[in-house]
Amino acid sequence: MKYVDEFRDAELGRAVSAEIASTVDASRHYKVMEVCGGHTHSIYKYGVDDLLPPNVELVHGPGCPVCVIPMGRVDDGIAVARRPEVIFTCFGDMLRVPGANGTLLDAKAEGADVRMVYSPLDALRIARENPERVVVFFAIGFETTAPSTALTLRRAKDEGIENFLCLCNHVTIVPPLRALLESPDLQLDGFIGPGHVATVVGARPFEFIPIDYQKPIVISGFEPLDLLQSVQMIMRQLAEGRCEVENQYARVVPYEGNSAALRAMGEVFELRPHFEWRGLGFISQSALRLSDAYRDFDAEARYEVPNVRVADPKACQCGEVLKGVIKPWECKVFGSACTPEHAIGTCMVSPEGACAAYYTYGRFAREREVV
């Protein structure tokens, strides 16, 4: 299949792997963070880390949108979902994320009308089909998903649909990256940049990383050869003493992003003063809410929500995993109390989460290594 098969060629993979090995300084340990949960998933699925020299370590970042939602926001969603007039819609992963008092799936089992959708357009269709009910869409995701919510709200407004609301939890990628770079916990040598976020925002917003922090970043695709080539580009920058934004995923990502998507987001959303991220705490201007022009569609303006900050379960170390401070298998409850079937933490819920990805693929390689 075009755009896929040529990026899974094993022979080419071994060649790039050899190039990486010949580029790195054997006396140095390198830490490279892949920002995006999709990259984490691909790395474990295809065993990309097995093709790297032992002194090149991939560190998993906060780019899974489900994983970074704090428990309090889940509780806010459940409170809205329990209202008798509401049909509550959200993406599949979100159903299983635990709040302080259960999940949206638990609320559904107890009688709330909670429905999984594949896009906000599906939620809007449900609103059209149920004019006597109020349909609330629980919006999550980075800049990749936000345009979809923006276009759907624009459609709702144009069509005069009054029974469609959005509970907005969209987040933006640059502020948490800055927070991570400021963190003394983690010393990184470079970043594998989020390919699909960059289809919307472009590569320019990541220029602060080489300019302010003197670290290289390479915007990367999601196939195994994409990731290997991106690591090689980072290693080459480090070997040559360069640090800049490079675009490995140029076949998809224009350097300037998608201006129509950015305009739609600018019309529908505005920045929140601050937002809580699981594991990272409150980060200024790191999330979106509906703009004044779309206030009539804002579920937070229509309904009172608990808005309570809830501490993560003590046993759960999602925060450290999201910051790349520990690996999934170093969490005390990984694979025992916390599994994809019975997740305690968000990183085990979403397939994009580092713990779920490692549980599904990586642990077998590690078991072989240990034996």
Added chain:
Amino acid sequence: MTGDEQAWATPACVDEHCITCGDQGLPLRIVALEGAGLARCRDEAAPSEPDTTVDVQLVGEVAPGDLVLVHAGVALVHLGGVSA
């Protein structure tokens, strides 16, 4: 566990990237334009899956046969024409 219970207990996208929840996109082929900025699209890697309606307002002019990168029901990138 019955088949229904198994389906209920198992997340829909546990084995692959979730096309809507994560930072993921899927290349889909436009099958037909539906008007109002919408198009019917097909995942050629999963031919048994039903076609989906996609908002194509953000990628300029498109035609049946074009390949677009889709995330959460919206085409974000025009990947090319019929031959792509």
